[in-house]
Amino acid sequence: QSVLTQPPSVSGAPGQRVTISCTGSSSNVGAGYDVHWYQQLPGTAPKLLIFGNNNRPSGVPDRFSGSKSGTSASLAITGLQAEDEADYFCQSYDSSLSTYVFGTGTKVTVL
């Protein structure tokens, strides 16, 4: 039901770089609304990872970075570590639905 589409899974070896896409439309990401990213470790609540497309809260390693272009946004993880194995969600606002929306989620596996 989500209007923000993410790949179900991505994987990489330790030390590699992985990217997660978040594809929206002209009523959300494409309308200029900011995109935010969350990391959810198994059995825990989501944790804010990136806000305002490309800003990291204090304490978040600079291995995590965000970008946005057109109707899509991306989260990049460089120097992949075992502790990065988690689910990742993007989030924005949709003007057609008049609500805050989350992505479908992506499971990152460290090989």
Place this chain on the structure above:
Amino acid sequence: QVQLQQSGPGLVKPSQTLSLTCAISGDSVSSNDAAWNWIRQSPSRGLEWLGRTFYRSEWYRDYAVSVKSRITINPQTSMNQVSLHLTSVIPEDTAVYYCAREPRNDYGVFFDNWGQGIRVTVSS
């Protein structure tokens, strides 16, 4: 350090009211620089924003259209907590419910602190 501690029942019967509480420490429910949200997560619906309350000289509430007729979010200032009430629940309301803090900022709405989550099952 903001901490959100949730409480409430894990099992609710169909047609009854789901009631949860989120106790806030390290911030104030009456802060002019925050809003207090409820979000739920289920395998079928993913993460779903339900609504929020915030204080800007008076109290405001916003609710998701999908639950607007059934939801009430109230601040409880004396206890520094926020409550969620969802009436006439159905099995599809089964989910993990989170409270989350939204900081006032220049980057739109996002959630920088989350409660631990409560798994609520709607079943007779």
